[in-house]
Every structure is written in C-alpha cells, then in structure tokens.
Amino acid sequence: MATPHIKAERGDFADTVLMPGDPLRARYIAETFLEDARLVNEVRNMYGYTGRYKGREISVMGHGMGIPSVSIYAKELITEFGARRLIRVGSCGAVRDDVKVRDLIIGLGGSTDSGVNRSRFRGLDFAAIADFDLTRAAVDAAGPQGTPVKVGNIFSADLFYHPDPALIDCLRKFDIVGVEMEAAGLYGVAAEFGARALTICTVSDHIVNGDSLSSDERATSFDEMMTIALETVLEDDRQQNSRQETTR
Ligand SMILES: O=P(O)(O)O[C@H]1O[C@H](CO)[C@@H](O)[C@H]1O
Numbered sequence: 001m002a003t004p005h006i007k008a009e010r011g012d013f014a015d016t017v018l019m020p021g022d023p024l025r026a027r028y029i030a031e032t033f034l035e036d037a038r039l040v041n042e043v044r045n046m047y048g049y050t051g052r053y054k055g056r057e058i059s060v061m062g063h064g065m066g067i068p069s070v071s072i073y074a075k076e077l078i079t080e081f082g083a084r085r086l087i088r089v090g091s092c093g094a095v096r097d098d099v100k101v102r103d104l105i106i107g108l109g110g111s112t113d114s115g116v117n118r119s120r121f122r123g124l125d126f127a128a129i130a131d132f133d134l135t136r137a138a139v140d141a142a143g144p145q146g147t148p149v150k151v152g153n154i155f156s157a158d159l160f161y162h163p164d165p166a167l168i169d170c171l172r173k174f175d176i177v178g179v180e181m182e183a184a185g186l187y188g189v190a191a192e193f194g195a196r197a198l199t200i201c202t203v204s205d206h207i208v209n210g211d212s213l214s215s216d217e218r219a220t221s222f223d224e225m226m227t228i229a230l231e232t233v234l235e236d237d238r239q240q241n242s243r244q245e246t247t248r
C-alpha cells in the first residue's frame with residue numbers, strides 16, 4: 001500500500017509516531033533510542049522507522065518544514081497507516097524574557113498566521129490545541145529529568161524570515177512560549193482526522209536577545225527532549241491503562 005508520500009504497508013507504522021522536522025533526525029532517533037529499528041519509508045528521503053523503546057513499539061518519521069509539509073505526512077499516517085498519537089519533537093525560537101535557550105517547550109495551543117485551520121473550519125477561528133492527556137503525560141515525564149519546562153501557546157509561523165518586526169512585540173504581549181512552523185497545523189490535522197497530537201520543542205535560539213545553542217548543546221538538549229518524548233509515550237500508556245481499569 002502506498003500514498004503519494006509514504007511507501008509502506010499498513011502495519012509498518014506503530015500507533016504512535018514521533019516526528020522531528022528533519023528526516024536525518026528521525027534516523028538518528030531510530031539508531032540511538034529504538035531497538036530493532038527498521039526503515040519503513042524513504043520516499044523523498046523523508047525517513048520513517050519503526051522499532052521498540054523499552055519494549056513498546058514506536059515509529060519515528062520526519063515531517064519536513066512548515067505546515068503544508070507536516071499536514072501531508074500527519075494526514076497520511078493517520079488515515080492510511082493507523083497512527084493514533086503523533087508527537088512533534090522539534091526546535092523553536094523564544095521571544096519571552098523568562099524563556100531561555102535549552103528550555104523545553106510543551107505546546108498547549110498552536111496560534112498561527114497560516115490559513116489552514118480556517119480552511120478546514122469553514123472560515124471560523126479554530127482553537128488548535130494539544131491533546132490534554134498527552135500534555136499531562138509530557139509534564140509528568142519531564143519532571144524526573146530536571147529539564148526546565150514551559151507549557152503554553154506556541155506560534156507556528158508560515159514564514160521563517162518574517163518581514164514584520166512588530167510581530168515579535170505582539171507575540172511577547174500574548175505570552176507566546178515558542179515560535180516554530182508546524183504545531184498549529186499538526187493540531188488541526190489531528191482534530192480533523194480524530195487522532196491525538198502534541199508538540200515538544202527545545203528552544204534553540206532567542207529571537208530577542210540573540211542567544212543560541214552551539215551545535216554540541218543542540219545535540220545534548222535534543223537527546224534530553226527525546227528521552228522526555230519517549231517517556232511521555234510510556235507515561236501516557238500508563239495513564240490511559242489505569243483510566244480504563246477504573247472504568248471497568
Ligand atoms: O527543528 P524543526 O523540528 O524542523 O523545527 C523548526 O525548525 C525549522 C526551521 O528552521 C522549522 O521546521 C521549525 O518548526
């Protein structure tokens with residue numbers, strides 16, 4: 001079975017897919033964190049792998065840059081390959097004074113200048129939000145790792161090189177916790193097709209004060225974020241299972 005962008009069989013992907021923007025990061029995650037990882041997609045070099053983390057089957061696949069790209073991969077993973085839980089693992093910029101490089105951002109909401117959620121919501125303003133249970137699991141999973149975590153509203157920009165400098169003042173005023181390019185689109189796709197989604201980002205640069213991570217710091221903080229994302233999946237499994245037990 002194949003879609004225009006994923007050449008794989010149904011069953012090749014796990015119900016849970018971790019998604020970095022960069023496909024080479026997907027390969028790195030598979031090689032570094034997953035046991036028995038196998039390549040399940042390489043169309044357009046958008047590598048996807050499925051393996052196990054502490055015994056739990058998990059897939060990891062790149063989603064490219066920007067809302068149009070993540071929207072294609074997320075939709076096909078959900079509707080054609082059975083993905084039920086998508087977690088973006090990426091980098092973002094900071095605008096607030098209290099958000100520092102290396103902080104971990106959990107995207108509770110996805111604001112955007114993209115029109116995609118209006119397109120899918122009859123021109124109305126859709127509040128693009130993360131799945132609540134996944135958000136809670138991520139906060140719980142991050143606690144023991146000791147990484148500073150900020151939970152809040154992400155801004156997913158269509159333009160990396162934005163022409164309007166006044167936008168930053170607006171984002172600061174509205175307490176935007178991180179600026180990246182996909183979360184709002186991912187949350188819209190998940191809502192439309194009935195899946196659960198979350199965005200976790202490491203702050204790679206501060207747009208206002210110019211701080212940025214060195215390449216070594218990027219690698220270390222990316223590994224910390226990946227451990228938290230993988231532990232989020234296990235924590236969410238535990239919380240979902242215990243909820244099912246109590247309703248039986
Ligand atoms: O590091 P990733 O996950 O790609 O995320 C950020 O980096 C890219 C821009 O450089 C955009 O995709 C943005 O969202």
Ligand SMILES: O=c1cc[nH]c(=O)[nH]1
Pocket residue numbers: 091092093094160179180181204205207
């Ligand atoms: O999209 C992004 C990612 C990192 N930093 C930014 O400023 N924007």
